[in-house]
Amino acid sequence: AQTVTQSQPEMSVQEAETVTLSCTYDTSESNYYLFWYKQPPSRQMILVIRQEAYKQQNATENRFSVNFQKAAKSFSLKISDSQLGDTAMYFCAFMKPADKLIFGTGTRLQVFP
Amino acid sequence: DAGITQSPRHKVTETGTPVTLRCHQTENHRYMYWYRQDPGHGLRLIHYSYGVKDTDKGEVSDGYSVSRSKTEDFLLTLESATSSQTSVYFCAISSRSEDYGYTFGSGTRLTVV
Numbered sequence: 001a002q003t004v005t006q007s008q009p010e011m012s013v014q015e016a017e018t019v020t021l022s023c024t025y026d027t028s029e030s031n032y033y034l035f036w037y038k039q040p041p042s043r044q045m046i047l048v049i050r051q052e053a054y055k056q057q058n059a060t061e062n063r064f065s066v067n068f069q070k071a072a073k074s075f076s077l078k079i080s081d082s083q084l085g086d087t088a089m090y091f092c093a094f095m096k097p098a099d100k101l102i103f104g105t106g107t108r109l110q111v112f113p
Numbered sequence: 114d115a116g117i118t119q120s121p122r123h124k125v126t127e128t129g130t131p132v133t134l135r136c137h138q139t140e141n142h143r144y145m146y147w148y149r150q151d152p153g154h155g156l157r158l159i160h161y162s163y164g165v166k167d168t169d170k171g172e173v174s175d176g177y178s179v180s181r182s183k184t185e186d187f188l189l190t191l192e193s194a195t196s197s198q199t200s201v202y203f204c205a206i207s208s209r210s211e212d213y214g215y216t217f218g219s220g221t222r223l224t225v226v
Contacts (some may be wrong), residue, residue: 006155035214043201044217044220091156100171105155106155
């Protein structure tokens with residue numbers, strides 16, 4: 001069975017600084033997808049970034065980028081130029097093709113002015 | 114513009130009473146899911162549906178049942194609510210056509226007293 005581990009329950013960063021959230025996963029599959037979701041205080045689940053395992057290039061979305069290390073089964077999220085609106089819970093998630101999303105336990109990120 | 118809505122948004126109920134949460138989608142997606150979110154556990158899958166009247170259990174299905182009589186509606190029922198079912202419940206939809214992850218509803222906060 002696949003598992004997703006987020007070892008940092010809470011993190012904090014100062015506005016305009018860079019922060020990296022960690023995620024590791026366990027699977028015997030070679031083809032899969034990885035996601036980072038953001039959950040602000042509004043409770044809405046927002047897709048931040050998506051990575052396909054067969055693509056070596058790391059995904060980027062504006063200030064958000066990932067460091068995908070397939071051999072190490074690691075999928076960290078880097079947030080550059082942190083903004084107050086980045087304050088949220090962040091979930092890492094794994095999915096085999098056409099299967100169910102499996103989530104980590106989340107990292108609560110606080111951005112300070 | 115939400116293609117998925119959940120109702121109610123909040124509910125307080127007494128132990129032992131039946132509760133039904135509703136998820137409605139306008140995207141005509143085949144797959145629908147119910148997750149619960151609890152601190153320290155992330156989101157865990159309760160039940161899912163892969164078509165009208167086609168449902169299956171997730172990892173935390175005990176105490177819950179589901180029904181899907183129409184493509185657009187997926188109901189989650191707690192037959193006899195317990196305090197351990199106090200949680201935030203999320204519905205999600207997916208077409209699985211391109212594995213872009215799921216679209217989530219805004220959640221229902223259920224408190225069982």
